[in-house]
Amino acid sequence: MLDPSLLLFPLLLALLATGLGFPPLIGYLAAGFALYAAGVDALPFLQPIADLGVLLLLFAIGLKLDLRGLARAEIWGGASIHLALTMVITTSAIKLFSVMGIALFDELSLNQAVLLAFALGFSSTVFAIKMLEERGETQSLYGRTAIGILIMQDLFAVLYLTISKGALPSPWALLLLGLPLLRPLFYRLMDRVGHGEMLVLFGLAMALVPGAALFEAVGLKPDLGALVLGILLAGHVKASELSKSLFLFKELFLVAFFLTIGQQGLPTGAEVLTALALMLLLPIKLGLFLLLLARFRLRLRSALMASLSLGNFSEFGLIVLTAAIAAGSMDPSWLRVMALLVAFSFLLAAPLSTHGQSIYLRLRDQLLQLERHPLHPDDQPIRLGQPRVLIFGMGRIGSGAYDELKQHFGDTLLGIDHKQEIIERHEQAGRRVVMGDATDTDFWDKLEHSDSVELVILAMPAHHGNLFTAEQLARIEFQGRVAAISRWPEEAEALKEMGVHSVYNIYEAAGSGVAEQVVELVKKPA
Template identity: 75%
Template sequence: MMDPMLLVFPLLLAVLVTVVGFPPLIGYLLAGFALYGAGIEALPFLEPIADLGVLLLLFAIGLKLDLRSLAKAEVWGGATLHLTITLVVAGLAIKGLGLLGLSLFSALSLEQTLILAFALGFSSTVFAIKVLEERGDAQTLYGRTAIGILIMQDLFAVVYLTASKGEMPSVWAFGLLALPLLRPLFYRLLDRVGHGEMLVLFGLAMALAPGAALFELVGLKPDLGALVMGLLLAGHAKASELSKSLFLFKELFLIAFFLTIGQQGLPTGSEVIAALVLMLLLPFKGALFLSLLTRFKLRLRSAFMATLTLGNFSEFGLIVLTAAIAAGSMDPSWLRVMALTVTFSFIIAAPLSTHGQAIYLKWRDKLKKMEPQDLHSEEQPIQLGDPRVVIVGMGRIGSGAYDDLRQHYGDRILGIDHKQEMVDRHLSEGRNVVMGDATDTDFWDKLESTSQIELAILAMPYHHGNEFTAEQLQLIDFKGQIAAVSRWPEEAEALHRLGVERVYNIYQAAGAGVAEQVLDLTGNRTDKLNATP
């Protein structure tokens, strides 16, 4: 029977690190070292669970993979140039440290130096996705750019993992080129599995059977198979739902991966020093991202926020080194060094990401010279026109409000949304909608006079976005009325403190809408509304 402390101890450490504002995976890494230090050295059952976590991570990446987004210059160019330059600079730095006499570095061959430099070139997908989702920024230009760069990095890692197997694939591997022909069959199955446990089972089966197992059978890395299967399913309407249904499983299994790192043994003093020395590369990594992204015409604010999101070392670095150690290319001590380096980078990156907006405002004037003159097509100034009503966030709530208000205000309504596909859909349906990120301070700096606007409706799905927008409206001395949506009483209170006159609870409003339609249906609406208790 498994020792319950194997669950309780990582949980307690994860809660502890989150209390002080750090990602829980730092707690899992520390728990692995602590369990080893407590004498629990052999946990072989963790290995297959950890492998499954990595496979599901790659399968989920494939499900979200939009090849069109990877074709954008700032994504493929930024990822390729950053990793190439980092490989060269980090490689030279590591060799220099070896020449200075640092024992761990001086023992590295050229091949090992390049492997270590390659592992240091990745940014954490898990960390970035969590940060972007908490901010509600995953669909902003900087969020999409950061995610695209991370996917490109992950693809580079998969290529390495496949090559590190050290064996030529079977001639039958060419048969895998026929997998896209089976996509209609996979789609039909996905249509029929519903939305519950069968959907989860379908995802696990696809990642492990035609994905990992089939690719391993023909001599290819199973990780590549999981990624390819995710990619084949990415175009299905339920791909996003499938990814969300597997999310908790993936996160749970990845805990086992982080725990197995600790099973490599407690770090020595020299390994701790090596990790701290490698941390000196982190400022260079961030500065390089900022420089490259501004050269790809992203505004300073977009490039800065993407840099904070990507300015860390990655769990994929651990995966790369694990594969190198399994192939006999690296000493196991470097896995402990890399684990410490990743942990230290998260400790620095977490507060920077949390306070990213404030940090940007503090440094904006000093960095303004980096602002490109010729801006990205999605960074152009927004022309508001002459609206009387502005709706920020054109999802289901915003579009419903737009259609109802049109009866009173006609065409003098403007919708604002940060998703290009959402803007295109609304334009095709006859609504006046422009693309803009209301959580971007520079967005408000570029606005024309808002004196003609009588009403601003904040209908974004995330409270943080509505709250920030209300703050910005205060700063520009907005004279019109403000209404917003919320989910919880504490959100409504925070919005009222920021000058929002009307706050609508989306759950209560949905219930009222159902009741109104039912009364209309039964013909009793007038009687019910006028009835006395």
């Protein structure tokens, strides 16, 4: 029978972590170390669950990924240049630590130092995605940039792991190039499975069979297979629904992933000292990201927020070192050092990422000279013109509100959204929509003044986005009316406290809409 403490430890420590202002994943990491310290041996059933969590994470990333985005200079250039610079700086630092006689560094040869530097060059996909999802900012400019860089890093890691096997992938791997030809078949299957549990089962099957299992069978990383299958399904109308359906499964399975990191074993004093010395490199890693992204003309806030999301060490470093240890290239003690280093970096990165906006406001004046002009096209000033109605968030609710209000306000409506594909779709439908991220304080600084706006509608899917926008409207003393959507009573209360005049519960509004249509139907003669 499963020991109840295996569930109680992570739960209690996650509650403690959130109470202290850290994300719950810090509690899961601590639970892994606590279980090991309590004498609980490594649990073999956790690893398959952890692997499944990572597979579903990459599958979900693929479902949201615009493949064209990886070709952007700030993504492929930022990832590759940063990794190269990090390896040079880290290798030099490791050799310096060795000369100084610090802890375990004098045991490393030059080749081993380069390999360790390579492992330290990655940022945590799991950590960054978790933090971005909790803030609802995976589709913001900085969120898309960070995710793109993470995917490029993952591809570098997959390439190393393939080479480290000492054998090339099977020649049959070339047949995987034909997978896009099966996209129409996958789409038809996705159409037929409907919704609910069948859609979830379809997603799991796609990620694990033609994704992970097929790629592993031809000598490639199963993680890469899950990512590729997600990308192939990303263009389907149900892709977003599938991603949301898999969300809780992915979250639960990732708990096992963080527990397995903590169960690598309790480190010795020398290993702790080694990890602390390597932590000195973390500010350099973060600073390099900031400088590079600014050089690629991202606005300071976008560059800083992306850098804070990437300013950590990665679980892929553990995977790389595991492969190196299996090949006899590294001593097993370095796996414990890396596990401790990942945990330390999460402890530091979590509050930095959570309070990124405050950090930006505090450092903006000192770092503003890093910006290069002209700015990135997605970070350009926003010109509104003279609209009477602004709608923030042009998803299904925002689009419906736009079409309904157009009967009363004509062409004086303007939608604002931060996703380029949504803007293109609305422009094709004849709606006036501009690019903008209302959760970016620079958005409000970039806005050209307009005294024509009478009504603002907050229709973004994430409550924190609507609340933040309401705060900004209050800050600039907007004199018009403000309406917003909510899901829960506590969200409505928070919005009203911020000065929102009307709050509409989307579930209640949907029910009212159905009732109105039924009443109209009853009134009509049979």
